[in-house]
Amino acid sequence: METATHQSEEDILIQGLKSGNEADFQKAVRLYTPGMMAVGRYYLDNASAEETVQDCWVSVIDAIQNFEGRSGLKTWLHRIVANRAKNHLRKNKREVSADFSEALEPELANRFHPNGRWATPPSLRFDEDAESLMENGALSDCLDQHLTRLPETQRSALMLYEAHQHKSDDVCNILDVSASNLRVLLHRARQKIFLMVETFQETGEC
């Protein structure tokens, strides 16, 4: 039922965009720009990503006429950004560099005995659910800081998969990574967030 309502809201928005309604563009810009920036930042520096996302929105004015709804609007927009960002990289003869070699964060890897058992096990259970944890403003600020500090590749993968709720296949397609490399990016990013929450719970400091 929720999906049906969501679908129809998206359909109405798409109709508005097709008819060139400025208010619908403003609404879509606010709704989809964060995800589009997450895609852009995977490939490009911040200034180039902003420029690419801006250009994408202008191109959407015409391109939306050919949108047939084979994917959702979000996925369609994210693919446009990815294609433009990849072109930008090619023109500048640059490549995305990411480390896919090790699944464990060094800080976590150091917490095991040579025999593979925990030497410094997780000390606390994060018992509260995520919503109530987020009500802690200091933790929310700390999470912001740590998300900002993540390597771009890990942050984009994490944001697209968790915050923007893309399926793995879509993230692989948009970010041009293999399924196994996406698993590494996600796992490394999650471990960093885990370590951050653990420190925050233990010390109250970010």
Next chain:
Amino acid sequence: MLMCRDLARIASDYIDDELGTAQKLSVKMHLMMCRHCRSFIGNLRASTDLVQAHSSGKPDPELVRRIDEQVAQALDAKKTDDFT
């Protein structure tokens, strides 16, 4: 036998249900015996939920202003083109 460090390596795959049947079973067996790994999986899952619950990010207001402006100009230009 699956050790704690091996489990930590594949913990996200377990959370996302991306493991094969045999590997999933060995993780479950390990979790039954190891409270530290139960804590780790629970906390890693909570961290993941936290990122989901954290807003998907508010766009930079300055970027939004620039996009609004450019889109408005492009829409105006298009209307003028269509009219002429």
